[in-house]
Amino acid sequence: MPSPDQQQRLAALRETIADIERKPALAEARVQVEQPQGAFPALGGGLLQEIFTDERRNVGALLGFALAQAKGLLTAQRVAVIYLQLADEAQKLGMPYGPGLISFGFDPAALVMVRAASMAELLWAAEEAIACRAVAAVVADIGGQAKLLDFTASRRLSLRASATGGSIFLLRYGQGREASAAHLRWRLSPQGSAHKRYDAKAPGALRWRVQLEKGTIIKNQTEFVLGWTENGFATFTAQHCGADRLIGRAPLPRAVSAPLADGLPQTA
Amino acid sequence: MLFLPHWPTDYLKRRDPQLKAPLALYERIKGGLRLAALDAEAIWRGLSTGQNLADARAMVPELTVLELDRPLLEAAFADFADWHSNASPLVSVMNEVSGYGDLVLDITGVAHLFGGERPMLRLLLTRLRDLGYTVAGAIAPTIGAAWGVSHFARSQVVERVDLEAILDALPVHALRLTPAQAAGFAQMGLKTVGQLRQRERKPLQARFGSSLLTRLDQAYGVIEERMAPRLPAAERYAERRFADPIGLMDDVLMTCHDLAIQLSIRLEAEGLGGQAFHLFLYRVDHKVMALSVNSARLTRDPQHITKLFANRSERLEGEYDPGFGIDMIRLGVSSVAELDAVQLGAFSHQEVAADLDELNDRMSSRLGTMAVLKTQLVASHIPERAARLVPALVHDSKADRAGWPVQPRPLRLLPVPERIAINAEVPEGLPASMIWRRDSYRIEKAAGPERLGAEWWRSGQRLQLVPPHVPKKPEPGEKPETPPYVPDLAAFDPEALTRDYYVVEDTGGRRFWIYRQGFHRPDQPAVWYLHGFFP
Numbered sequence: 001m002p003s004p005d006q007q008q009r010l011a012a013l014r015e016t017i018a019d020i021e022r023k024p025a026l027a028e029a030r031v032q033v034e035q036p037q038g039a040f041p042a043l044g045g046g047l048l049q050e051i052f053t054d055e056r057r058n059v060g061a062l063l064g065f066a067l068a069q070a071k072g073l074l075t076a077q078r079v080a081v082i083y084l085q086l087a088d089e090a091q092k093l094g095m096p097y098g099p100g101l102i103s104f105g106f107d108p109a110a111l112v113m114v115r116a117a118s119m120a121e122l123l124w125a126a127e128e129a130i131a132c133r134a135v136a137a138v139v140a141d142i143g144g145q146a147k148l149l150d151f152t153a154s155r156r157l158s159l160r161a162s163a164t165g166g167s168i169f170l171l172r173y174g175q176g177r178e179a180s181a182a183h184l185r186w187r188l189s190p191q192g193s194a195h196k197r198y199d200a201k202a203p204g205a206l207r208w209r210v211q212l213e214k215g216t217i218i219k220n221q222t223e224f225v226l227g228w229t230e231n232g233f234a235t236f237t238a239q240h241c242g243a244d245r246l247i248g249r250a251p252l253p254r255a256v257s258a259p260l261a262d263g264l265p266q267t268a
Numbered sequence: 269m270l271f272l273p274h275w276p277t278d279y280l281k282r283r284d285p286q287l288k289a290p291l292a293l294y295e296r297i298k299g300g301l302r303l304a305a306l307d308a309e310a311i312w313r314g315l316s317t318g319q320n321l322a323d324a325r326a327m328v329p330e331l332t333v334l335e336l337d338r339p340l341l342e343a344a345f346a347d348f349a350d351w352h353s354n355a356s357p358l359v360s361v362m363n364e365v366s367g368y369g370d371l372v373l374d375i376t377g378v379a380h381l382f383g384g385e386r387p388m389l390r391l392l393l394t395r396l397r398d399l400g401y402t403v404a405g406a407i408a409p410t411i412g413a414a415w416g417v418s419h420f421a422r423s424q425v426v427e428r429v430d431l432e433a434i435l436d437a438l439p440v441h442a443l444r445l446t447p448a449q450a451a452g453f454a455q456m457g458l459k460t461v462g463q464l465r466q467r468e469r470k471p472l473q474a475r476f477g478s479s480l481l482t483r484l485d486q487a488y489g490v491i492e493e494r495m496a497p498r499l500p501a502a503e504r505y506a507e508r509r510f511a512d513p514i515g516l517m518d519d520v521l522m523t524c525h526d527l528a529i530q531l532s533i534r535l536e537a538e539g540l541g542g543q544a545f546h547l548f549l550y551r552v553d554h555k556v557m558a559l560s561v562n563s564a565r566l567t568r569d570p571q572h573i574t575k576l577f578a579n580r581s582e583r584l585e586g587e588y589d590p591g592f593g594i595d596m597i598r599l600g601v602s603s604v605a606e607l608d609a610v611q612l613g614a615f616s617h618q619e620v621a622a623d624l625d626e627l628n629d630r631m632s633s634r635l636g637t638m639a640v641l642k643t644q645l646v647a648s649h650i651p652e653r654a655a656r657l658v659p660a661l662v663h664d665s666k667a668d669r670a671g672w673p674v675q676p677r678p679l680r681l682l683p684v685p686e687r688i689a690i691n692a693e694v695p696e697g698l699p700a701s702m703i704w705r706r707d708s709y710r711i712e713k714a715a716g717p718e719r720l721g722a723e724w725w726r727s728g729q730r731l732q733l734v735p736p737h738v739p740k741k742p743e744p745g746e747k748p749e750t751p752p753y754v755p756d757l758a759a760f761d762p763e764a765l766t767r768d769y770y771v772v773e774d775t776g777g778r779r780f781w782i783y784r785q786g787f788h789r790p791d792q793p794a795v796w797y798l799h800g801f802f803p
Contacts, residue, residue: 057704057705057707057778058778059680059801060678060679060680060778060779060800060801060802060803061777061778061803063679063680063803064679064803065803067679076620077620078620079620079621079624080624087639090683091682091683091684093680094678094680094681094682094683094800094801095657095680095681095683096643096679096680097651097655097677097678097679097680097681097800098643098644098645098654098655099645099651099654099655099675099677100677100678100679100680100681100800100802101643101679102674102677103674103675103676103677104679104803108642108643108645108655109642109643111642111643112624112628112640112641112642112660113640113641113642113643113657114631114635114639114640114641115635115638115639115640115641116635116639117635117636117639121634121635124634125631125634125635128627128630128631129627129631132623132624132626132627133620133623134620134621134623134624134627135624135627189776189777190776190777190778190779191777192712192773192775192776192777193713193773193777193779199715201698201713201714201715202713202714202715202771203713203714203715203771203772203773203779203802204713206779206802206803207777228803
């Protein structure tokens, strides 16, 4: 067990190397985090984020979390979010719905939907879109396991994202995790909604539980229980919402740090 | 006007040199096999179209016969017509009389490039004769006159002053008559157009229909006749011819880039930009491939144009077939409008929108126009009608929904609602459990119903606002009154398209949008659907 002093030096060295390794985005994101204790930070652009959910029926929450983050990236210069989907997965996963976007707090005019015929075309469109200066974020909805989306492809996307400053969100389903060059990896599960005043039987404000499986944004915190209003995230403490009601299997163990292409453990 | 009387046989002979000279094509007409097309030698041997195949075989034992394949010949003739766009940009096939054989070229302002009308006609005719086609041609001030002259006189250029004299001498068939009209003139003893023109118009119209007078006026230029060009008419274009044909797509794209630069310099000098670009590839074997791309906003940026074509060509893949090579490439632009010079980098707000439009162009050119979509909101209560997906290239006036009440609506909608099974504690009450895609869900919270009904004018039904009319018994001596007109539509059934929507949340916190079709009825099982997902 290295001493705390050694650990600090190691961390400092790692950050220096991360900067050299053209991963300035994450370093920046870590600096930008100036939030009250324990709150969910507003992440900057230039990140490749994978958002996993265990089951395909959580599609609504998954898209919501990605669009909620993407909304924070929209500026006067970056006016569009590109949503990518394979054309034959529309019936499986559903398509973003204009009036629903309005009630979620997202301007439907800012969303361009692309229905690619194949995975190769989808990845091409993702690269093309993230290279555009007017695009704030690319949300790629990938329903199945895609052979083409391997480490090389995700590395390409992550380099593109850090070079141009837009974010890419890969929406993935299932419990399998492949090697990827994503800066952050989330695991999302919906939670029972909050109490609705005057009508206890009706669903109230939404709650999500997100766990950070890869990357760090705040030291020593990897789990958030989030709410969403039109103005941004609200963070709740886990017991407030009843963490014992988390259904499904036990949360996955943290990913084991593995030496990747750049020789660095990707998880801090 | 070019007329190829023996096009079908000439074409087949060119395609298959093994075919022997007296060649006839037959067609099944009214149960009999009859000759439909003949080559020159078969005609010289005394055969004629419409003849019975058995008779023809008896007359000419060595006759080669094939069945006439009209779609194939028409497609081949269309390709043949496209190839003639190297003579004039406006080429069309006149398919009023026959699907092939008649080619119309609008050579207004083109003839001087070939050294005048006479040399141009000679060039076009000799070029085709060298290829083995029988061809006659005429250049005339009107399409009708050119058709008549090319079919019934020697190939010549008809000046406007000679038009009447030449037309008057032509047989009446030169007016593109129907068989019935031709038979009528034979009965009347009218042989030439001149004789016909001296007759009174009214009786002619009464007997032969107004189409005859239209044809007559069109031939003499009294009324205008229009042609529909086959290839999109490019307003400006740049082209390059190759001494040696090229084949690779990369070479084509490099040429396209050069042409785009030429074109953009010209457009810039004129202060114009275009929205539709067409690349025509002329193959050595007389076929033309046309690729078209559209851009969302006016542009003249050569990089962007080339990129669109590069993306478009990747979508071709197997379809791209240069054959024996491409000997001319032409880049045309249409939908041209004024585009002022802009200073780059000065007005960043403009630039952002332009960047996004260019991205949409690139994605649409590779993935297809219908693959890049944006949402257009429509004022309708029916969920699937309230949002319409339109191509992102389309510019529209933004519908403002700012003042509308925001209803809870799902973030994702299924294109087709899926059947589910619902159990409720009380028959009319909130749902308690649900089965969807073979998984069962226990529903913890539910809100609803929100009743959404179809607009009655969409359902093709009639509202019953007025009580039905009961006819009175007519008094003796009085006429029975006529009942008022009521359109024959089914009476409006408010239940037919009404849905009751519920927001439900299961134990895992997933929230769905489900609905029951129609009203609740105790005697009928309710039909439920899942329509969307809340975040």
